[in-house]
Amino acid sequence: MTRIFAWAALLLGCLYFLLPLVGMTEFSLKMRRGVYSFDAYVKVFEDPTFWATFSYSLTLAAATIVFGVLLVVPTAYWVRLKLPQARPVVEFITLLPLVIPAIVIVFGYIRLYNTSSFLPLTGSAFGTDVLLTMGYATLALPYMYRAVDTGLRTIDVATLTEAAQSLGAGWFTILTRIILPNVLVAVLSGAFLTLAIVIGEFTMAALLNRPAFGPFMQLLGANRAYEPPALAVIAFAITWACMGLIQLVTRFSKHERAKA
Amino acid sequence: MTDIPPRHRPKLRLPIAWLGILPFALFALLFLILPTMKIVVGAFQSPAGGFTLQNLIDLNTDSIRSAYWTSIKLSLITALLGCAVGFAMAAAVVFGGLPKRIRGPLLTFSGVASNFAGVPLAFAFIATLGPAGLVTLWLKTEFGINLRAMGFNLLSFWGLVVTYLFFQIPLMILIIIPALDGLKREWREAAAVLGATGAQYWRMVALPILFPSLLGTFALLFANSFGAVATAFALTGPQLNIVPIKLFAQIRGDVLGNPNLGYALAFGMIVITGLANVTYIVLRTRSERWLK
Numbered sequence: 001m002t003r004i005f006a007w008a009a010l011l012l013g014c015l016y017f018l019l020p021l022v023g024m025t026e027f028s029l030k031m032r033r034g035v036y037s038f039d040a041y042v043k044v045f046e047d048p049t050f051w052a053t054f055s056y057s058l059t060l061a062a063a064t065i066v067f068g069v070l071l072v073v074p075t076a077y078w079v080r081l082k083l084p085q086a087r088p089v090v091e092f093i094t095l096l097p098l099v100i101p102a103i104v105i106v107f108g109y110i111r112l113y114n115t116s117s118f119l120p121l122t123g124s125a126f127g128t129d130v131l132l133t134m135g136y137a138t139l140a141l142p143y144m145y146r147a148v149d150t151g152l153r154t155i156d157v158a159t160l161t162e163a164a165q166s167l168g169a170g171w172f173t174i175l176t177r178i179i180l181p182n183v184l185v186a187v188l189s190g191a192f193l194t195l196a197i198v199i200g201e202f203t204m205a206a207l208l209n210r211p212a213f214g215p216f217m218q219l220l221g222a223n224r225a226y227e228p229p230a231l232a233v234i235a236f237a238i239t240w241a242c243m244g245l246i247q248l249v250t251r252f253s254k255h256e257r258a259k260a
Numbered sequence: 261m262t263d264i265p266p267r268h269r270p271k272l273r274l275p276i277a278w279l280g281i282l283p284f285a286l287f288a289l290l291f292l293i294l295p296t297m298k299i300v301v302g303a304f305q306s307p308a309g310g311f312t313l314q315n316l317i318d319l320n321t322d323s324i325r326s327a328y329w330t331s332i333k334l335s336l337i338t339a340l341l342g343c344a345v346g347f348a349m350a351a352a353v354v355f356g357g358l359p360k361r362i363r364g365p366l367l368t369f370s371g372v373a374s375n376f377a378g379v380p381l382a383f384a385f386i387a388t389l390g391p392a393g394l395v396t397l398w399l400k401t402e403f404g405i406n407l408r409a410m411g412f413n414l415l416s417f418w419g420l421v422v423t424y425l426f427f428q429i430p431l432m433i434l435i436i437i438p439a440l441d442g443l444k445r446e447w448r449e450a451a452a453v454l455g456a457t458g459a460q461y462w463r464m465v466a467l468p469i470l471f472p473s474l475l476g477t478f479a480l481l482f483a484n485s486f487g488a489v490a491t492a493f494a495l496t497g498p499q500l501n502i503v504p505i506k507l508f509a510q511i512r513g514d515v516l517g518n519p520n521l522g523y524a525l526a527f528g529m530i531v532i533t534g535l536a537n538v539t540y541i542v543l544r545t546r547s548e549r550w551l552k
Contacts, residue, residue, distance in 0.1 A: 006356020009348040010366075013429065016345075017373060019395060020381075020426065023388025071287055078280035086281060093288045098480070099537040100296055101487025103504055104526045107511050108295025111302070119290075134291045141292075196375045202490035207511055217379040218494050221386075228383040235380035236372075243371045 021236065028229035040230040049216060057205075057213035060129065061198040064136040065191045068144045071137065073187065076148045077179050080157050094145040097138050106135055106204045128208050135204045140197055144190040151186025152179075185253040189246045196242035200235050296530065302523030315524035323501065328528065331486055331503040334417065338424040339481035343474065345425070346432025354440040367437065370430035377427040382494035385423045389414045415496045423495060424485050431484065432477055439473045472543040479540035483533040503529055 031039035044050055079090050097105070109131055113121040121127035160182070164174045180187070202214035217235070221228040306312040319325075353363050388394050391408065399405040413419055443466055451461040467474075489504040498509050503525065509515045510522040 002355070003357045006352035006358055009352040009356070010358065010362070013345060013349040016429075017369070017426070020384040020388045023394035024384040026394050027387035027392075071284060075281055075284040078277075082277040082280060086278075090281065090284065093292065095537075095541070096288075096292055096296075099483065099530075099534055100292075101483075101489075101504065101529055101533060103487065103489050103507055103511075104299055104529055105292070105295055107507065107522070107526050108298045109291070110511065112295050112298045134287075137287070138291050193375075200378050200380060202379050202493070203508070207508070214379055214490065217383075218490070221379065221383055221494050222497065225392075229387040232380035232383035232387070236376055236384075239372050239376050243368060243375070246371075247368060 024229040024232045024236075028226060028233050031226040040226040041234075044227050044230050044234070049211075053211050053213045053216035056211055057199050057201075060133055060136060060212065061195045063133045064140060064198055065194050067133060068137050068140055068190070068194060069187055072141070072144045072148050072190070073180060073183065074175055076145060076152055077157065077175065080149075080152050081161060091145075091149075094141050098142050102135075102139055102203050103207070105138060106207045109135060110207065122208070128210060132204060132208050132210055132212075135208075136194070136198045136201065139201070139204075140190070140194040143193045143197075147186045147190035147193070148183055151183035155182045185249050188249045192242040192245045192249075196239050199238055299523050299526045299530065302520060303527035305520055305523070307518075307520060315518075315520045316527075318518070318521050319524050319528060324506070324525065327501045327503050327506050328532075330417065330501055332532070334420060334424070334502060335482045335486040338421055338428050338485045339478050341421070342425055342428030342432050342481045343478050346429045347436055347474070349429070350433050350436045350440055354437060363437075366433065370433040373430040374427050374434060377488065378490035379494040381423060381426055382491050385414060385419070385426070385495070389419065389422065415500075420492060420495065420500070423491060424488070428481050428485060431481060435477045435480070436470075436473065439470055443469065472546045476540045476543035479536040479543070483536040483540075486533050486536070487529065 028040050029036040029038070031037060031043070075090065079087055110122065113119050113127075113131055115123040121131040157179070160178050161174055164178050169178070200214050200217065201212065202218055205212035206215040206218070217228070217231050220231065303315055304311055304313065306314060319328075349366070352358060353366055386393065389396055389407070389412075391414075393414075396407050399407060414423075447465055447469075448461055451465050456464070487504060489508055492500055492502060492505055493508065496505075498505060506515075507522065507525050507529065510525060514522070516522060516525070
């Protein structure tokens, strides 16, 4: 009896999740009347704006990941090693982006960093890119910090640090050659999650007026019929790829550890 | 706790240790705390710069009140349905006697779906339930059911509910499966030995233990949908009267005709998601005590 209910709950749920995926795929193939074709995808890939905005968002994602790793790994390490009393405060701050909606944060940026402010970041295109990267780093902070902190929990930070120090290593060496390799899986998980968040992000990019992939998709959606579902299929594939890579690195590391 | 025990060293060196988190503190201050403070302070400022409560009072117009009400209703309903359906699916997988192989793919898929929000999600639903969508056409040609004539419109409140559930349910599944795993077998056996029925076990043992994490997840889902802009904007454009969309239009073009009213609108959002998340954090810490 329980089993019947269990199957029913699961199958109904799966149906709900499958239909939109089938729907968008089918719709994206219908551009040519009467037959299924990849015309919509060809149209999307032929559009230079697609490549321009996509590579822009990819670049920003890369910048966000590099910045996020440089910020989060030393901080999480330092808090574990020297400042356990600061832990609740730091953790609280890293959770704040889940509390404050992205649209409110970017609203604050626009008003705080306008051309007549102490740090006129929105005055130039590059400055706005920096600001947007910082915004993405803020959005990714909860996930990045949690991933790295969980990674640090599995290693003995204090002993590793003392061992490295007694062999004459400085802080830079400890971080880059001892800590980072040990939490690499966690860092990679955080990085792919960041990529998944940043690549299609709409609100911040649109309000800061930057030519990112999210606003491009929205604009296309308002004006075309068949390209948007094709974009949705592409975006879904990217999200899958990011999550798949996270699983892959996690599984790979378990395998490595099992061998050792 | 697995924290490193505090070391014995002279008190004088303490400030140097704090320097280590200076970059993080600076980042948080510049890109998280100051921007938020700017909004909060602005909400209590008159255009001339003095302190005033007028902005918050001015929020009390029909259009803004109904925007908040729609947003709160939307978030409550999607959080409630997300919790219910997510719980049912998670419970089915954990306790329903389904093959173990289902679990991994379900978790992976939930990870993907909870991140598949925003503009592409809106496209997927337009292609499925929109006027020319797959399901809409199929129901019309196969069964003669006209969704539109029955009052269903994807570009409306309920359309938004159906769409938001696509990322709400998976989030619930991701959070609640570990909590369900935390229910120890011994508790169930102990209850059975004492003569409890299955229903009694759920009502008197399992649910009270799960209650904090259920309510906590509910709060998280609430905030999650309350702050969402992209999906709604891509689905309905700037027309739908919900708070994030209104704020979006206000930031772009000062549609309210008063910049400080924009701050007040944003401040209201912080207050509501803040309350939801404070509930979440408090209840989360309470429930984690049981799951160790």
